[in-house]
Each structure stands twice: as C-alpha cells, then as structure tokens.
Amino acid sequence: MAERLALFATTARGTEDLLAEELKELGARRIRQDRGGVRFMASLDEALKVCLWSRIAMRVLYPLGEFEAHGAEGLYEAVASVPWEEHLTPDTTFAVEATLKDSEHSHTGFVALKVKDAVVDRMRDKQGARPDVDPRNPDVRVVAHLVRERLSLSLDLCGEPLHRRGYRVRPTPAPLKETLAAALLRAAGYTGEEALVDPMCGSGTLLIEGGLIARRRAPGIARDFAVEKWPHLGARARELLEDLRADARRNERKVAVPILGFDKDPEALEAARRNVKAAKLAEEILLEEGDATKLPPLPASGGLLLTNPPYGDRLGSGGQKGMKSFYFKLGDSLRAQAGWRVWVLSGNPAFESAFHSRPRSRRDLWNGPIACTLLGYSARGGALTSEAPLGVAEDALDVAPVRPDDEGEEQR
Ligand SMILES: C[S@@+](CC[C@H](N)C(=O)[O-])C[C@H]1O[C@@H](n2cnc3c(N)ncnc32)[C@H](O)[C@@H]1O
Structure with a gap:
C-alpha cells in the first residue's frame, strides 16, 4: 500500500x-x-x-x-x-x-x-x-x-459510518444525522466560543455536536475503526490511534459557554436527556420543556441559535396552512432575541416567506432524501406584531448588519 x-x-x-x-x-x-x-x-x-x-x-x-x-x-x-x-x-x-x-x-x-x-x-x-x-x-x-x-x-476505513458516535441511545422521529448537525454548526461559524441554543432540540443532536466542539472532544473518541482490524495495516493503525486518542483526551477542555435546548414534546426532551448523558455532556447542556414560539428572552450577550423546525404537519395544526402560521409565529419569537445569530435548517419550501425575514445567507443541502435550505439571520430584537400580513412585512426585513461570522458564507 x-x-x-x-x-x-x-x-x-x-x-x-x-x-x-x-x-x-x-x-x-x-x-x-x-x-x-x-x-x-x-x-x-x-x-x-x-x-x-x-x-x-x-x-x-x-x-x-x-x-x-x-x-x-x-x-x-x-x-x-x-x-x-x-x-x-x-x-x-x-x-x-x-x-x-x-x-x-x-x-x-x-x-x-x-x-x-x-x-x-x-x-x-x-x-x-x-x-x-x-x-x-x-x-x-x-x-x-x-x-x-x-x-x-x-x-x-471506519466500518460503522462516522455519524454513529455512540451517544444516540434514544432516537426521536426525525433526528438529524450527527455528521449533518456538525456540518450545520460549521456553516453557522460555531467554534464553541459562544452560547448555543436550539429551541426545538428533538433528540438533542445539534446541542450535543455543539457541546463536543466546545469541549474540543474528538467525535470518534468512543468508538473504534475497521482499519484497526485490517490484516496488513491493523497493527500500525492501532499503534498510531493509541497516540492520537491519548492526545485527544489530554487536549479536552471545560465548556465555558451555556448550551441550552428546549422542546415542547416531553418525550423528545427525555430522549435528548438520555442522549446528552450518553455523550457525557449532562453537566454542559441544559434542557427544558418550552415552546419555541414563546421563547423567553435569551441572555443579551448573544450567541448562536440553530434549529431545525418540523418540516411537515406533525403539529396536527391544519396541514400546510398550519405550518405557515407556525413558522410566522416562530419568526416573531426568534427575531425578538436581540444579538443572536439565528440559523434555521428548513425542509419546507413555505418556511422562508412565512418566517418573514430576509436571510443573510443561504445554503441548499440534503438531509437524507429531503432537499433543505440552511438560512442564516441576525436578530435585531424587534418582534413583528403577529397581525402583520405575510409577505409584506417590510420592516421585518430590517435585520441587524451582518456580523463578520456571517460574511463569507457564500464562499464556504
Ligand atoms: C425536526 S425535529 C428536530 C430534530 C432534532 N434536530 C434532532 O436532531 O433530533 C423538530 C422538533 O421540534 C419540536 N417542536 C415542534 N413544535 C415546537 C414548538 N412550538 N416548540 C418547541 N419545540 C417544538 C418537535 O417536538 C420536534 O422534536
């Protein structure tokens, strides 16, 4: 070889x-x-x-x-x-x-x-x-x-795909792949140096991946790799990995930023709790039951709010019309969080107009078989009134000037 x-x-x-x-x-x-x-x-x-x-x-x-x-x-x-x-x-x-x-x-x-x-x-x-x-x-x-x-x-070389980190002990109906969650965090410029919030956290994937980044923990630290068993390379690979793993463990650090998750479904929250515990991040990630359309004010010091709302009508609130009304309320709630960068992965084409803000950045990508868009906004802290008609809420487009983190997104 x-x-x-x-x-x-x-x-x-x-x-x-x-x-x-x-x-x-x-x-x-x-x-x-x-x-x-x-x-x-x-x-x-x-x-x-x-x-x-x-x-x-x-x-x-x-x-x-x-x-x-x-x-x-x-x-x-x-x-x-x-x-x-x-x-x-x-x-x-x-x-x-x-x-x-x-x-x-x-x-x-x-x-x-x-x-x-x-x-x-x-x-x-x-x-x-x-x-x-x-x-x-x-x-x-x-x-x-x-x-x-x-x-x-x-x-x-890996054997089991790398998204199998070993911490997903309790799945929920539409979890993100761990590797995709990590890609979204990178796209949003998350380096673990700022607060992270997912107000619809489901099984907690975005929060856990964010926690691993903030902890500087190697995502594959708890698993082994097929190459370790290859007849001609295995012995050398095991030797090298021993050093790489030891280095990785030595270089972990304490998480110094708040990481918060909300979900309105108690079962999803219970799954998130179990996964967070399995990822050994129970002390770093705080989870609470809550409604993303009525989010309490987050710390004014700001941070990254990254989420993937439901794409379809799991809310039982009246099909696509119900989803639009949900996205509209979500827009109000998230925009009110002054100083926060708001990034949303949506798989519903109606999301963008219903959310009624102009994104600062956009990326088309695939979540398995679903065509999605990752949209990046900066909240200015001024909620729209919910009476504002969809699609004509011009002052809602008046988002804060883009921060350096958001710039260059198109080039990534
Ligand atoms: C697509 S899933 C998120 C999946 C998550 N990223 C994961 O990897 O497991 C959407 C989540 O939004 C939650 N949800 C729906 N409406 C909500 C609301 N109004 N407030 C908070 N959570 C909500 C659902 O319970 C569900 O867990």
Missing part, C-alpha cells in the same frame, strides 16, 4: 465545501471536492486523524479502482481482477455493501452477492482458502458503488 493514500470522504450533498475545509485543517492534502464527498491524499497517520476527528465526514473510503462492468458476468470479472490478497487473508472476515444508481441491476443484494463471490473465488485461487463473510462485525468492509455500468470498489 502506498505511503500516501488516495482517499474519498463522503458527506451530505451541499456540505462538500465544509468537509473540504475541515479536512484541510486536519492535514489532508490535494483536496478536491466531488459530488457527495471530497477526495484527498493522506498518510496513514493523517487518515486516522480524519477518522477520529472529522465531525462532518460520513465515511472514509480507500478506493481500489473503477471499472466498466456490463451484466452480472462483467461485474464478477471486474471484481475478480482486484488483488484482494493484498487486503484480506483467509482468516479475515469481510462484508460487502452495495449501492446502485441507474443500474441495469435492480437489487443491491444481488450485486453484493456477485462481488462477494468474485472476492471469495479470487482468494481461493490465490491463497488456497477463502475468508468468511461476517455481515455484522466484519474486519474488512468492501463498498461497491455502481452507477449505470461504472463500478467503484473501495474499502471503508
């Missing part, structure tokens, strides 16, 4: 630039944004640092090659041409994960099976014995991505 590895880190679409920025900070080189991810070069040490420290990447892949693969036979031949004996031994367990896009094959299971057969046959040919498949906890995870007839094969 080369000294410097050519790697590909995946991320939610629309956040590639944020990941590229983070990878640069982590020491990656020759960084190139691609759709849904970022290509980069890194030594093993740097690659492990990315696994341990990237807050935004979902996976870190080691691409083995790209192939034209026509039909089931072509798929088998392409996979069998890879020198698997350089990455596996007969004692290594492995699993194959397949994803398809516009492919002649309609079942990922079929593609994964073909890939597995080709790997096993090649190993039997070259080594006289075959490795076993372990779908749950494999030593080596092979990722096969087939777009039309173009097959990419990679090994996943």
